[in-house]
Amino acid sequence: MSIIIAGERSGVGKTTVTLALLAALKARSPHRIQSFKVGPDYIDPMFHSYITGLPCRNLDPVLTSENYVQSCFTKHSSNAAYAIAEGVMGLFDGATGRDDTASTAHIARLLNVPVVLILNCASTSRSIAAIAHGYRTFDPRIEIAGVVLNRVGSDRHLELLTQALEGLNLPILGVLRRQSEITIPDRHLGLIPTAEMASLPSIIERLAHLGETCFDWDKLLPLLKSSNPASVISSPKNDKFITKPTIKPQIKIAIAQDQAFSFYYADNLDLFAEMGAELIPWSPISDVALPDHVQGLYFGGGFPEVFAAELAANEQARNSVQRAIAAGMPTYAECGGLMYLCDRITNFEDATFPMVNILPTVAKMGKRLTLGYRQAIALQDSPLVKIGDRIWGHEFHRSALTETSDRPLYALQGYDSHLSYPAEGWQKHQVHASYVHVHFGAQLHLLERFIATAASNYSLLKL
Structure with missing residues (x-):
């Protein structure tokens, strides 16, 4: 199986969580890790590829098509031990704002893979359960496999959050405390690209340590192991999703x-x-x-x-x-x-x-x-x-x-x-x-x- 990392909204830490997950997984496993990025982003995939050593693949049904997204995912996840996709914006935020076209939820449905939802826990305690419940039930076609609690302030704060979520039977797959030690600098179009960051190796090392210590790996690993996606993706008719070239000039x-x-x-x-x-x-x-x-x-x-x-x-x-x-x-x-x-x-x-x-x-x-x-x-x-x-x-x-x-x-x-x-x-x-x-x-x-x-x-x- 594979997962898509989704946020309740933009700015909740999708990239940090994804990079920590990839870095820790790379440190603990010699196997191939294939990453994907929902949407037209160029810079986040650079960080994925820096960690995994494999090109990150964009999943964008507007720039390509639904069929292409399915075929691309199948092709590149099939020979990897683990497959992880980073979402875009909030889980249900689409290209127009009126529906979820090209959203993380749209891609999750196309690929029939579960979502790991990142929740911003700053300035909230029991209300986190209402937020999680709303996301879980908003679209019954989406499977939310668990949540990652980000920006947790203290042990007492974590206790309150955990108690609030108990009744939902929704696994907590990770807990990230409020921290400022890991900062990836940005500028006018997003993160600064990897080629410009002399400090990147040390940042990735800290991300790997964060990932190793903040995730519940016993629950996560079964979700991450790549397998042949659902039959809707691997059916014979979908072999035509990626058009074959018709000319071959050298x-x-x-x-x-x-x-x-x-x-x-x-x-x-x-x-x-x-x-x-x-x-x-x-x-x-x-x-x-x-x-x-x-x-x-x-x-x-x-x-x-x-x-x-x-x-x-x-x-x-x-x-x-x-x-x-x-x-x-x-x-x-x-x-x-x-x-x-x-x-x-x-x-x-x-x-x-x-x-x-x-x-x-x-x-x-x-x-x-x-x-x-x-x-x-x-x-x-x-x-x-x-x-x-x-x-x-x-x-x-x-x-x-x-x-x-x-x-x-x-x-x-x-x-x-x-x-x-x-x-x-x-x-x-x-x-x-x-x-x-x-x-x-x-x-x-x-x-x-x-x-x-x-x-x-x-x-x-x-x-």
Whole structure:
């Protein structure tokens, strides 16, 4: 069996509990531990993978599909000894707030796995039973296997909480006291990524100790042992949930991977390889040129605004990218990648740094957070889309462009189709650049088009 770690609401400690569980499990077991993250998050999965040594897989039915979520979970949990998924927001909080679509509860139902519910016990005692009872009965289709009591203040506080929960016959699977010794620093888009944290090994060591001492392992381990999920997931018809690639050109794609560019879905990287495209990592911060003999460029999201000075200082790399794009190299850039291709980036301190200068606009950081699922309708052909294509993606950024394209790439709608947003994105040369992050899992035709474009254009490039 597997579990999903859920919170009664955001901010109750889902990530801390999940990391403590993974770290303790890794310390006590040599077996494979597969983790998952509900939703479009990039940073939490980095911490999962740092601990487990395996790529964390995102489970998002909006960016992909319900069938894809089931197939992905089955594929990656089937050869692991333990499988753990970290939820998103509160247990029943979905994409719109009006229903639980894309919520932790939605994923729990799809996978038929039990929920471990984290309760914030600060400033409450007997009322904790009413909260737990409400979550347990709100949707009878959800099995809550037990609770983890977080922010418990004292032995007396724990005694009161335990007495209150006794009548519910709901196992207490863990108790975390109020503590400030373990703090993972964050900034404007969430936790600071693992590659930037020199103190991470010691933090993980403390998390492992916390996990070893705060969980009831006799109750937890039987829940954690991965097994073949319910028949609804493993039935023969579901073998078609992950579309098989239809083209297999042997080409090389340069992928920007360093402290500035680290937001990539593990499934997307796998799909490139499954389709015969070799991803060649390179660093726009430290490498002076693109890798040799590449036929396409891939810039994911990340924090180019934080490393704008370093990116600007590497003029050779910027010139190398500019020459390749001007020569017609197919390029896919999302969010942080789009910012790097702009004329300049202006950071939070209002300092401005030159970038690649392919897109005639400035990416300027601000206080406003743009966040949410988007249905993007293609207004232009690009290496990724054809006019009229409708794809699902996700926006998450605090920058805005000072100039927009006079021929925008996308018209945007929210998850609710009646919500519309300003058209955005750029198509220039053979560049597809947008703030919208895309998961290729259930939209494989996009990746096929990009790889085919890279393969067909390579013979025309003269760098």
